[in-house]
Amino acid sequence: MDSDEDFQSTVSSDDDAMQDTDNDEMSGVEDFDAFDDEPDEEPDLGPNKIQRKRIAYDISFKVYSPTDIQAHQDEMMDEVNMILEMRKEDAAILLRHFRWNKERLMEDYMDKPSKVLEAAGLGSSTINPPRLEFIPGFTCDICYEDDDGLESFAMKCGHRYCVNCYRQYLTQKIREEGEAARIQCPSEGCGRIMDARSLDLLVTPDLADRYQELLNRTYVEDKEILKWCPAPDCENAIECAIKKKDLDKVVPTVACRCGHRFCFGCILNDHQPAPCELVKRWLKKCADDSETANWISANTKECPKCNSTIEKNGGCNHMTCRKCKHEFCWMCMGLWSEHGTSWYNCNRFEEKSGTDARDAQAKSRVSLERYLHYYNRYANHEQSARLDKDIYTKTEKKMVQLQTASGMSWIEVQYLNAASQALQTCRQTLKWTYAFAFYLARNNLTEIFEDNQKDLELSVEALSEMFEKPIAELSDPKLKVDIMDKTSYCNKRRVILLEDTAENLANGRWTFNVDLKSLAPVSSGRK
Amino acid sequence: MAAGLGAKRLGKELSKISSSLPPGITLVSAENLEEWFLDIKVLDQNPIYAGETYRLKFKFSKSYPIEPPEVTFVKLSDRPIPMHPHIYSNGIICLDLLGSQGWSPVQNVESVCMSIQSMLTGNTKNERPPGDEEFVRANRLRPRDIDFYYHDNTV
Numbered sequence: 001m002d003s004d005e006d007f008q009s010t011v012s013s014d015d016d017a018m019q020d021t022d023n024d025e026m027s028g029v030e031d032f033d034a035f036d037d038e039p040d041e042e043p044d045l046g047p048n049k050i051q052r053k054r055i056a057y058d059i060s061f062k063v064y065s066p067t068d069i070q071a072h073q074d075e076m077m078d079e080v081n082m083i084l085e086m087r088k089e090d091a092a093i094l095l096r097h098f099r100w101n102k103e104r105l106m107e108d109y110m111d112k113p114s115k116v117l118e119a120a121g122l123g124s125s126t127i128n129p130p131r132l133e134f135i136p137g138f139t140c141d142i143c144y145e146d147d148d149g150l151e152s153f154a155m156k157c158g159h160r161y162c163v164n165c166y167r168q169y170l171t172q173k174i175r176e177e178g179e180a181a182r183i184q185c186p187s188e189g190c191g192r193i194m195d196a197r198s199l200d201l202l203v204t205p206d207l208a209d210r211y212q213e214l215l216n217r218t219y220v221e222d223k224e225i226l227k228w229c230p231a232p233d234c235e236n237a238i239e240c241a242i243k244k245k246d247l248d249k250v251v252p253t254v255a256c257r258c259g260h261r262f263c264f265g266c267i268l269n270d271h272q273p274a275p276c277e278l279v280k281r282w283l284k285k286c287a288d289d290s291e292t293a294n295w296i297s298a299n300t301k302e303c304p305k306c307n308s309t310i311e312k313n314g315g316c317n318h319m320t321c322r323k324c325k326h327e328f329c330w331m332c333m334g335l336w337s338e339h340g341t342s343w344y345n346c347n348r349f350e351e352k353s354g355t356d357a358r359d360a361q362a363k364s365r366v367s368l369e370r371y372l373h374y375y376n377r378y379a380n381h382e383q384s385a386r387l388d389k390d391i392y393t394k395t396e397k398k399m400v401q402l403q404t405a406s407g408m409s410w411i412e413v414q415y416l417n418a419a420s421q422a423l424q425t426c427r428q429t430l431k432w433t434y435a436f437a438f439y440l441a442r443n444n445l446t447e448i449f450e451d452n453q454k455d456l457e458l459s460v461e462a463l464s465e466m467f468e469k470p471i472a473e474l475s476d477p478k479l480k481v482d483i484m485d486k487t488s489y490c491n492k493r494r495v496i497l498l499e500d501t502a503e504n505l506a507n508g509r510w511t512f513n514v515d516l517k518s519l520a521p522v523s524s525g526r527k
Numbered sequence: 528m529a530a531g532l533g534a535k536r537l538g539k540e541l542s543k544i545s546s547s548l549p550p551g552i553t554l555v556s557a558e559n560l561e562e563w564f565l566d567i568k569v570l571d572q573n574p575i576y577a578g579e580t581y582r583l584k585f586k587f588s589k590s591y592p593i594e595p596p597e598v599t600f601v602k603l604s605d606r607p608i609p610m611h612p613h614i615y616s617n618g619i620i621c622l623d624l625l626g627s628q629g630w631s632p633v634q635n636v637e638s639v640c641m642s643i644q645s646m647l648t649g650n651t652k653n654e655r656p657p658g659d660e661e662f663v664r665a666n667r668l669r670p671r672d673i674d675f676y677y678h679d680n681t682v
């Protein structure tokens with residue numbers, strides 16, 4: 001597991017409305033056999049579409065395994081190969097050239113076939129399959145070898161090199177540079193693209209496998225509606241039709257079959273209810289301490305005599321250094337005694353600028369305090385979630401102990417698992433409500449939001465306290481009922497909060513004190 | 528020590544350039560198959576480079592010519608670093624054909640020298656790349672690992 005942040009466990013609790021829908025979504029995938037090819041059309045959401053739209057924060061998506069991804073690529077290649085009557089290898093190159101936009105490929109090809117082939121590196125194609133050859137009198141332009149019996153290869157462009165050089169060239173491109181879809185002929189300025197069949201002829205099977213793997217990736221990376229699940233060791237991809245421009249209206253949390261829940265917009269762990277742009281800004285703010293540094297520079301100065309740091313905390317400019325008792329003016333750093341009779345005004349500055357400076361300092365301090373208020377709450381939930389990283393093992397251990405102590409069956413102690421799941425999910429949500437609140441400007445809706453937040457916060461803390469009780473107390477049947485009630489209450493409160501925030505977000509009813517339109521770049525790659 | 532592919536190729540390149548090189552390019556030393564030095568001159572009357580000779584250092588990796596050689600200008604008392612908006616004052620050259628994307632294994636020492644020569648010939652700006660000072664101070668990367676942004680290939 002990765003140490004970045006909290007990964008959610010796969011097991012879902014039955015009381016959690018949100019996880020229910022996720023499960024539907026995931027199990028639904030097996031029923032749809034094909035991807036949706038039309039990038040500009042609404043994705044095929046299956047028969048549950050209408051029912052699912054009910055929940056404002058829920059988003060439609062599908063999970064695909066590596067086999068699914070391969071199958072779909074093959075399908076598209078077959079289709080192009082049939083319609084345009086070209087080799088499958090060439091169809092693959094064309095599709096990759098058009099970033100898997102089959103419709104545009106067909107259209108452009110029908111229009112100007114030779115121009116399209118040229119641009120994709122397939123110029124003047126013939127039907128002969130690629131093969132290795134011995135050419136008498138051949139000299140390789142890479143190694144300058146001219147031995148008789150030197151085996152050589154050339155793609156359709158005719159640039160011929162010895163097999164050994166070709167092999168080394170391809171190894172370098174694939175292994176060292178991670179290239180696959182756009183490996184060009186080694187000749188200078190030749191745009192001919194290496195195809196899979198030629199490649200198979202030239203390299204070892206394991207390198208060909210690596211090549212296929214990289215090609216598979218480009219398929220996902222080329223399509224805006226597909227993204228890799230970022231969980232370590234997970235090879236699935238998620239399909240979701242959310243558009244970049246809509247990320248100020250919706251927070252597209254998706255759940256992979258491996259159990260990882262993440263945002264399709266920015267690939268970070270689930271951050272509902274905060275929109276991607278706020279998350280990006282918040283994380284940046286937390287990472288660089290500039291805010292604090294600003295405050296310190298605005299509010300502290302060094303004593304002009306002994307250089308010890310002095311913090312200003314009142315409005316008066318008359319400063320007395322605690323250490324050396326030096327008296328000076330905060331504004332001009334001059335000797336206070338020289339200010340003559342105007343004791344409380346620095347007459348070397350205009351009165352107004354002094355007030356402005358004081359206001360700026362006061363504002364800076366208030367803004368820092370405000371930030372710290374939200375940051376502390378955010379960090380608290382993050383830390384609790386971090387501490388709970390091994391919560392699954394801990395819960396399991398607890399469940400075993402409880403079985404022994406109370407004589408309950410494995411099924412009967414499942415409520416503890418449900419409680420621990422609820423705690424994790426709710427903390428994740430709560431954490432982001434504080435970042436959300438930090439950027440939220442007051443309006444008539446913020447009060448409802450704050451009430452929802454408070455409700456969830458209180459119930460999570462209450463559940464957490466019950467959950468931490470010693471085994472002896474947990475075996476009390478009364479407490480079991482309380483925990484079950486509180487668990488379902490927490491889940492319900494979370495749903496209410498998310499629904500409320502998502503609906504207002506979708507309808508543009510929140511006012512933020514930052515611009516959500518400067519959207520974060522959506523990255524889809526993995527290394 | 529360069530081995531296999533590189534050795535034979537470099538051997539043949541060396542025997543060719545020892546006997547003939549285009550005008551303005553001279554072989555200074557090639558004592559092994561790892562590091563060669565060549566001098567280049569700009570032949571036309573470009574006032575920026577008139578009367579000067581510049582020293583190029585070629586470093587070859589085991590994978591040469593699959594990988595590009597590392598090519599830099601070196602500074603000696605009579606060999607300055609030429610002024611050019613793509614040449615840093617520490618001798619590092621920002622030229623796409625020397626990066627893995629722009630390199631082709633059919634290129635060779637002679638063709639690289641000619642490319643650099645023509646890059647100087649066509650230049651009219653008597654200046655260093657933007658941020659030269661900072662780059663020279665901070666850069667610890669080898670030239671091939673630097674992600675140059677080839678902002679203007681016309682220069």
Ligand SMILES: [Zn+2]
Pocket residue numbers: 140141142143144145161162163164165166
């Ligand atoms: Zn060869």
Ligand SMILES: [Zn+2]
Pocket residue numbers: 155157158159185186187190191192
């Ligand atoms: Zn070619």
Ligand SMILES: [Zn+2]
Pocket residue numbers: 229230231234235236256257258259260
């Ligand atoms: Zn996954």
Ligand SMILES: [Zn+2]
Pocket residue numbers: 263264265266267268271275276279
């Ligand atoms: Zn996001």
Ligand SMILES: [Zn+2]
Pocket residue numbers: 303304305306307308321322323324325326
């Ligand atoms: Zn002092």
Ligand SMILES: [Zn+2]
Pocket residue numbers: 329330331332333334339345346347348
């Ligand atoms: Zn003063």
